[in-house]
Amino acid sequence: MATVVAHQVIVFVALLLIAIQLVIFLAIDSAVSANALQKIREEIQVGERIFLRLLAGRSQQLITAASILTSDFAFRQALMTGDRATVASALNNHGSRIGAAKMILVALDHKVLADASVSGEASAESLFVFPELVNEAAASGNASAIKLMDGVPYQLVVVPVFAPAPVGWVVLGFSVDARLAAELGALTSLDVSFATWQKGNGWQVAASTMSPESRERLLGVLRQTAPESAAASIPDLSGDHHVASASTLALGPDGGVVAVLQRSLAEAIARFSTLRMTLLALAALSLGGTIIGSVMIARSISRPVTALVEFARRLERGDYEQGPPETRADELGELASAFNNMRLAISAREQQIKAMAYHDALTGLPNRALFNDRLHQAIGVARRLSHPVSVMLMDLNRFKEVNDTLGHHVGDLLLQEVGMRLRGALARASDTAARLGGDEFAVLLPAASTDMAEEVARKILRALEDPVVFEKRLLDVEGSIGVATFPEHGEDPHVLMSHADAAMYHAKRKRLGCAAYDAKLDVEPEIDSRLALSAELRRAVENNEFVLYYQPRVNLANGHVREVEALVRWQHPDRACLLPDEFVPFAEQTGYIRDITHWVVGAAFAQTVRWRAQGLAIAVSINLSVRDLLSAGLPERFGELLQRHGASPDWFTLEITESAIIDDPERVLDTSAQLHKMGFSLSIDDFGTGYSSLALIKKLPVGELNIDRSFVTNMATSPDDMSIVRSVIDLAHNMGLRVVAEGVESAPVLELLGRMGCDAAQGYHICRPVPGGQLEEWLASREESDHQAGFAARRSEEEGQ
């Protein structure tokens, strides 16, 4: 591209210069030519004047010479002898003294007395052929003219001979020949030609200073003209070769003489050819110089530009190693320098972006992307070398609590500390510690078996044992680590990671610190079915495929049924009716639980309102999920629903699972307090399965404990369970709480519970969960039987079932 620009510059400059010089050259040349032509014309004019003057002068000279000759006494004496031979020889002798070619003695009566040019006796008494000349001489004393004699031009002079009275005329003829032409040519600086015309013979060039070719050309021109008009027309006919003028020297009916003065145009212009050559040489020189100069300039621009282009392409390829090729002091140098700065800046930013892209900004550890890359690589290598690869996932326990109570600032510092310790715990350079996000860390251990990985995990846990000191405050850090190993726990990175995740949850739940993956842990459906379930669940929420079942709860003190627990069922279009255990955990994971809870609460409110309208004063318990409790705005949504359905919060008891409490007690406490304040009753569900402390329970504004079915169902046959149930009942009562036993499936259990002072019972033995309509029927039938039998009998009857 730069070359193209360079070429354009060169071509433009060269063309411009050529054009300019062409114009200059043409202008000068035409001026010179015009000048030359003008000059030649002037020269010709001047030359012609000089020529005619010379010719006239020459006649005068010749006349003078002839006069002197005829004045010579001896000559006259000889003439007066009357002897023709003597006269002729005297004429010849004296004529040759002045170079005359013709010497004729003419008598006063025009008879030729002697003719020196005619050998021997002259033809007797012939008349002189140009009487007019003699007449003129008689009138003027002498005469001179150019005449053709035998086709040859002569300049004739006629002078009288005095002896001492006029006795005759001497006619002297001087050749109009090449010598004369040359002499006149030299004096006028022109080409002089004498052309003759004779009747019959036409034009001849008698004498000329020109070359034979030019004579021929002149002859050609002359042949186009008549003798009378030759002088006028020759200048126009002379063509491109010459500038000419012509003078008629003699003209008669039989012949004439024309003097043609010419100047060769070529010769005249040749005088300017030196100038023209100089101009051309200058033009060529300056053109050459300019082209060379512009080539050099263009190169000096294009070369660094090309180099810069190459440099920019290197940048494009991501090669930041080399700087621009050369440094110059000019603008290109500045450009190169700017490019170089850009290179450094881009390089630095790219480093930064790379670091950001593959590293966690907070801890400086590789991030999830880099970890995944390395995991893929490690698995690839391991697959070839048949090595194991282990991955670890670590999650900090109670990190959220730290973050919430001490602030993100402390949480961040904690994460940094953990990152440092994690890295410090890894011995091998090939091991990668990464932060995947939040408080989740991962470690990649190439060529490490499960055992080795567990050992590393324990080392990590030990490294985390030392409390972290922040602002003179000691923080205990605990992590849960899950280990999965390629290839036994999975051959695919995703599978491996999800298995490590499962193991980690297991470790966390069981407070094991560290756990390796075990296929038995994998209680959750296969991923494919989970995905399918997810789609179905969404559809279920949208299509309202849920229904509420109600399980009656018997007041053991009076046998009345005034409470029911609302239980959600998923009426799957393709499957059987699904129980909450089968989809609620998944709904919790996927977030659909929120929608489900919303629906359940709304439906329960609506049903309760209907019942109340029918006069059935039934209290309804509703299960809340952990996620419900942790999601913000739950109390507001409930308030909204109450308002919409016209329900009263004191008709409802909200059940909170014990495990939910321990996951995030603060939040749960907060939410519970709000709900309680709104007027809802609260209860702890599945009590006994979690690890909640009594202190925590004490903080909760609950009025009820639900003993987990796992203790209740078999309590009639298991003394341990029975003692637990009794203890719980006692504990609850001591704390001022009602106790509800779930999972009552036999009469003895019901009876035992009654004896133990349990406040209420619920289970298949009493009634399965039934739709709202059936519940009304069931209540009605029970009411009736209540009327038929006494309370005790009914009670014993129930216990007996």
Added chain:
Amino acid sequence: MKNTLRELRVRMAHAGFALTFCLSPVGAHAGEIHALVRDKTGKGVVDAVVVALPANRSAGNAGGASATIIVDQVNKEFIPYVLPVQVGTAVNFPNKDNIRHHVYSFSPAKNFELPLYMGTPASPVLFDKPGAVVLGCNIHDWMIAYVYVSDSPYFAKTGADGKANLTELPPGDYTLRAWHPRLAGKEEATERKVAVSRTGAVEATWDIGLTPEFRIRRAPIPGQRGY
């Protein structure tokens, strides 16, 4: 060229000198011829010579002319311009100038030469043949003079009025001729016969053609060209 040629102006010059009369033998019975020579314009021609040739040759006095006559050279001019003499007359050419002259004549009637001389030549020139003799000076081209040598003793030169009188003519028949240096045509063409009686005069008039004068018979002014 013509324009560059210097036109020669011919001036008619008339010498204002007195006529020289030829003295005829005085006879008891003598006639006279009153001659008038005019040019074509009717103007009298000076320096014309009128000759009367007697029919009878013997009638003339053949040897009467013995006196020496002179043609002077004064101020580089011949004086007189025309001198009629009878055959046998000796003419002397005294040089009155203080320079030398070279008098010559190529005329057939008398071809002679007096090479450069001063003063009076030792001997006069004898004109012994009839005819017009043109005299020139070889040094001074313009100097010209004519000696008309006549057979007859009866001749006269016209004066400024063109008149000449021939006297003392014996009666008889005569052939008259008029001659002039610039006479156009032959002298014979002017012949006419007259009879002269004892008394009374015969009138004879010629209207002659004159050729133009070629050169000024006077010394040129130095620096001026021309003849």
